[in-house]
């Protein structure tokens with residue numbers, strides 16, 4: 160009994176370390192392993208997000224999301240919250256997380272929209288005047 164790598168693992172356990180240096184795994188990773196279970200640390204790092212990404216491609220996940228949104232989004236309070244989450248995601252993706260910049264751009268856009276609407280209303284109004292003359 161008592162393979163050397165188990166001794167290393169036991170020592171790590173006694174120290175309370177969550178990882179230890181054992182044998183390199185079959186994929187050739189460094190040998191950093193979880194004390195609890197002895198699984199290769201790097202393999203787990205790759206596997207976790209990859210598995211999650213795989214799962215998000217399945218119809219089950221999409222159906223769940225749709226149902227969740229339909230149910231959750233009915234409450235106006237939740238609707239606002241979902242919108243907030245969407246905005247935050249958008250800002251993170253396209254504005255580097257710069258919320259102030261995003262809000263500034265939105266204000267600019269709203270202003271331009273208002274100006275355009277006012278201009279169109281004016282043009283319309285003048286057209287009406289000409290017609291009624």
Ligand SMILES: [Zn+2]
Pocket residue numbers: 184185186187188199200201202203
């Ligand atoms: Zn590995």
